[in-house]
Amino acid sequence: MTSRATPAAKAANAPVLLIEDTASLAMVYRSVLTSAGHRVLVAGTAAEGLTLFRDRSPSVVLLDLLLPDRNGLELMQDFLALRPSAAIIVITANGSIAKAVEAMRAGAHEFLVKPFDEQRLLAAVENAARPRPVVVPPPAVPRPVSRASSEAFIGSSPVMDRIHATIRSVASSMATVFITGESGTGKELCALAVHDNSARASGPFIALNCGAIPQDLLESEVFGHMKGSFTGAVSDKPGAATAADGGTLFLDEVCEMAPALQTKLLRFLQTSTVQPVGATRPRKVNVRIICATNRDPADAVRRGQFREDLYYRLYVVPIHMPPLRERGNDVIEIAEAALSRFGAEEGRAFDGLAPQVANLFRRLPWPGNVRQVLNVIRNVVVLNEGGLVTPDMLPAHLADQDDAPEPLAAEAPAPQIDSLIGLTLAEIERQVIEATIARHGGSVPKAARVLDIAPSTLYRKREGWAQD
Known part of the structure; x- marks a missing residue:
């Protein structure tokens, strides 16, 4: 069995993205690829796969067409729209050859029919990772020079x-x-x-x-x-x-x-x-x-x-590694570097961030840290033609995370210790959570940061309380 990745893949230092919802198969495929020297990212859903594709710029994508949350062919179209040069290998069951042919017509690099052996998998991945002719963009558009997601290490703080x-x-x-x-x-x-x-x-x-x-x-x-x-x-x-x-x-x-x-x-x-x-x-x-x-x-x-x-x-x-909210002006440097790189990948020229956008970025808590910044900038680049990035070009949900002035504590008084005596721990937890959410203007994400738990945990608890 091959023990090392191809020279081209090593030179690119880009991972292989595997999107497979059957955990046992994902573990087998990942093991084979890792043993051959590839860095492998694994996603079990289309949503996870799209996030990793945007964040990590994989050299090759192994895509199962049957995913629990979305049609694999539609996901492949999103990948190719974001990066037409992506090499996508579709994986399909024996009874779905027609789907594989459809995928090839839609731009897939190759397809694998289950079950396949280790050598077939490695040959497909290493063939997809080989350098292909590059279409040189117009001189006015800069070429990307940084490694994928290297913006995480940009910053002078x-x-x-x-x-x-x-x-x-x-x-x-x-x-x-x-x-x-x-x-x-x-x-x-x-x-x-x-x-x-x-x-x-x-x-x-x-x-x-x-x-x-x-x-x-x-x-x-x-x-x-x-x-x-x-x-x-x-x-x-x-x-x-x-x-x-x-x-x-x-x-x-x-x-x-x-x-x-x-x-x-x-x-x-x-x-x-x-x-x-x-x-x-x-x-x-x-x-x-x-x-x-x-x-x-x-x-x-x-x-x-x-x-x-x-x-x-x-x-x-x-x-x-500090959270982005503690890195001062680094967020602007990261955003501008990402804007330049993503703009080059998409063939679009951007002129930087408008002052209002830069000020907003400095205020935002960025709960998703650098990964969230990259997603926001990718969204801006894909949905806009270029120029100066203005507030109306940002995702609509971004303003909801703005740490603008909070409602006064008097509007949402916290429970006093004496009032908690005699309550069960579950009842105390509910009072504290509801008071924290109220103090932060009803924002569950902001309350989750204060309580140091995931927002999904708060949503789940509140749903359970609503059913009581």
């Missing part, structure tokens, strides 16, 4: 200067780096920066999202398995730790790892050996570990959800 200095200092060592920060702040890009500035830059960078893989498959995904070691293990499979030999293993959302696997990870860190499921002998590997989480790892230790000895083993050089 003091906090980003300190992060860059830390990366430069730690990159040359073997010390484990532990990256924390909210979703969308660029934790994986930070890990890539450490890898790219190290002596391991020519080696593989293997990223594994511990929160996106079922716990019963995670051990096999990290350490691999031997043929016949469990039902469905039809061949030997190297895990991510083996695939990262000579390079870097990035464990994202590491606090979501099951306790039993935490023990094995600790042993791996202590011995630098991996033992695949079903193997009788361990194998020595040379891997640098970088991990990340959007949770507070110390709190996970206190709650008994994360081993304390593993925490201290991993938490050697901490790097905290």
